[in-house]
Amino acid sequence: MARGKNMVQGGRGTGKFGAPGGKPADTRGTLLRVLSYLGQERRQIYVVGVLVVVGIVCSLLGSYMLRPIINNYILPGDVSGLLKMLALLGVVYLVGTLCTFIQSRLMNRIGQRTVTRLRIDLFTKMDRLPVRYFDTHEYGDLMSRYTNDMDMVSDTLTDSLADILSSVLTLAGTLVIMFYISPLLTLTVLVMVPVMYFSASFIVRRSRRYFGAQQSALGNLNGYIEEMMSGQKVIKVFGHEKEVEAGFDGINDDLNGKSEHAQFYSGMMMPLMQSVNTLNYVVVTIVGGLLAISRGLDVGGLASFLQYSRQFGRPINDLASLYNTIQAAIAGAERIFQVIDEEPEPADTHKAARFDRVKGEVEMRDVNFEYDPGKLILKGISLHAGPGCKIALVGETGAGKTTIMNLLPRFYDILSGEIEIDGRPLSEIERASLRRSMAIVLQETHLFTGTVRDNIRFGRLEATDEEVVGAAKLTAAHSFIRRLPKGYDTLLENDGANLSQGQRQLLNIARAAVANPSILLLDEATSNIDTRSELLIQRGLDKLMEGRTSLIIAHRLSTIRNAHQILVLENGRIIERGSHEQLLAAKGKYAALYHQQFE
Ligand SMILES: Nc1ncnc2c1ncn2[C@@H]1O[C@H](COP(=O)(O)OP(=O)(O)OP(=O)(O)O)[C@@H](O)[C@H]1O
Numbered sequence: 001m002a003r004g005k006n007m008v009q010g011g012r013g014t015g016k017f018g019a020p021g022g023k024p025a026d027t028r029g030t031l032l033r034v035l036s037y038l039g040q041e042r043r044q045i046y047v048v049g050v051l052v053v054v055g056i057v058c059s060l061l062g063s064y065m066l067r068p069i070i071n072n073y074i075l076p077g078d079v080s081g082l083l084k085m086l087a088l089l090g091v092v093y094l095v096g097t098l099c100t101f102i103q104s105r106l107m108n109r110i111g112q113r114t115v116t117r118l119r120i121d122l123f124t125k126m127d128r129l130p131v132r133y134f135d136t137h138e139y140g141d142l143m144s145r146y147t148n149d150m151d152m153v154s155d156t157l158t159d160s161l162a163d164i165l166s167s168v169l170t171l172a173g174t175l176v177i178m179f180y181i182s183p184l185l186t187l188t189v190l191v192m193v194p195v196m197y198f199s200a201s202f203i204v205r206r207s208r209r210y211f212g213a214q215q216s217a218l219g220n221l222n223g224y225i226e227e228m229m230s231g232q233k234v235i236k237v238f239g240h241e242k243e244v245e246a247g248f249d250g251i252n253d254d255l256n257g258k259s260e261h262a263q264f265y266s267g268m269m270m271p272l273m274q275s276v277n278t279l280n281y282v283v284v285t286i287v288g289g290l291l292a293i294s295r296g297l298d299v300g301g302l303a304s305f306l307q308y309s310r311q312f313g314r315p316i317n318d319l320a321s322l323y324n325t326i327q328a329a330i331a332g333a334e335r336i337f338q339v340i341d342e343e344p345e346p347a348d349t350h351k352a353a354r355f356d357r358v359k360g361e362v363e364m365r366d367v368n369f370e371y372d373p374g375k376l377i378l379k380g381i382s383l384h385a386g387p388g389c390k391i392a393l394v395g396e397t398g399a400g401k402t403t404i405m406n407l408l409p410r411f412y413d414i415l416s417g418e419i420e421i422d423g424r425p426l427s428e429i430e431r432a433s434l435r436r437s438m439a440i441v442l443q444e445t446h447l448f449t450g451t452v453r454d455n456i457r458f459g460r461l462e463a464t465d466e467e468v469v470g471a472a473k474l475t476a477a478h479s480f481i482r483r484l485p486k487g488y489d490t491l492l493e494n495d496g497a498n499l500s501q502g503q504r505q506l507l508n509i510a511r512a513a514v515a516n517p518s519i520l521l522l523d524e525a526t527s528n529i530d531t532r533s534e535l536l537i538q539r540g541l542d543k544l545m546e547g548r549t550s551l552i553i554a555h556r557l558s559t560i561r562n563a564h565q566i567l568v569l570e571n572g573r574i575i576e577r578g579s580h581e582q583l584l585a586a587k588g589k590y591a592a593l594y595h596q597q598f599e
């Protein structure tokens, strides 16, 4: 796993699983790009091409062999010759089948390998995206690019690509041989082509529309279920089960209706095509019979022609339905490329240098910041923390405290002003080493699937077992970990759902401790911990903060009394600053807040 305290992994999706399908915006460009991914398998693709051609030649040849078999062996009554020819026919079909088998195995491999590369690119990209991207996009939608869209592309690559080639070749080869046997009879078949094509594409269009509708109804249903599952407690406590069920029934009915339509049309495809083919067969038989009687068409030729005309409809149907699959896959690929093409975090400038032996002096000068253009969130923030200093940020909800912390590890870049660490502007520090110099305990905790030990060690992967336990002891997490069924080897799943909020927070603090950073950012680190334990942790935190520059946010003002400097924020501005005693004496906002809490 990549190093970094700031990494966010997956997360419980909150949104709907977006429905795949729909028309791509730039079909050609996307197609070329998918093909360029395939390009790395060039050699294998050539092999597939050869196998497809050989397979088709075998299948065409097999049908054609009926002609000499009938004309030269059956009609004259040459039994031993017939047996030989039949054996040969068997070999031809066998080779054809073998080719198709190997080809589909190969194609499967090519498809899977290509999608694996695509998945790697998508995941690697996700790791490099700025925090802003995750703040502005739905997890569910991003997830669906890994699942639905990726599946769509992989299915199409494995199944459809060779199919197109083989359909086109079969069509062309069949036509040529049919012309060779009897041009007149071929014209009869060709009259049927538009009928076949239009009936196929009519059905395909219909079923596509309803399949699209079915997919988005399915997306709605998934989203709904997901939301209701994660909101079960809220639903139960407010007694909304009936409404929730009614909502579910509505969405479920909608899906049912659309699925029925989709199934109806796609189910109609086969029988309809069979009728058209049968009609075609009847017409060819009648005309062919007449030709055999009047124009001297040989019986063997007629027999093998009938064989061809029966195969003739298949590639047409295939091509009509492939068109759809491919469009849906291209739309899926486009959604994947959209993420891959997202702007990553800008690269470090050439001025940026590694940052070792950080003393931890933090300085902000007149910093302005906005998340969205035109909506200034931080206004003229200035603060200075000498190495080892403890600075506290207090203020009402939404005042901008977390936002200030987001700026130090450069989760977001500032609009104007300057932020310096050890006298160096952030832009001149290599991002990775900047982030390595600090540890952060976020307001919302995050634990990965793995053992307690792994989760603490995530702060610094090289940490020894002793260091992990040391960090846990320092931050008062040790005593509860010891009481877990398997201690440090207890497996945490689902974001640590088997732990209490406070325990999760303790692990997050221990993780920051093990990182041994010069700068410590604590955002409401003790908010979920009872007052008695808080005293314990407070002692641990105080020890942890010794010799480190710390920025702490706390609603409970008792925890920050000993800070070197307390900054009171209101509406993105610092309205008061000073030590606890100074601020109390000033009888301002801080004093008011403090008295509210303690009197
Ligand atoms: N990702 C974001 N995109 C746009 N606006 C945001 C984003 N995050 C926060 N804001 C806005 O910025 C302002 C400051 O938010 P911030 O999270 O810094 O508050 P806070 O002081 O940490 O509050 P709390 O005590 O509730 O944690 C709020 O008005 C909020 O609406």
Ligand SMILES: [Mg+2]
Pocket: 401, 402, 403, 443, 523
């Ligand atoms: Mg906050």
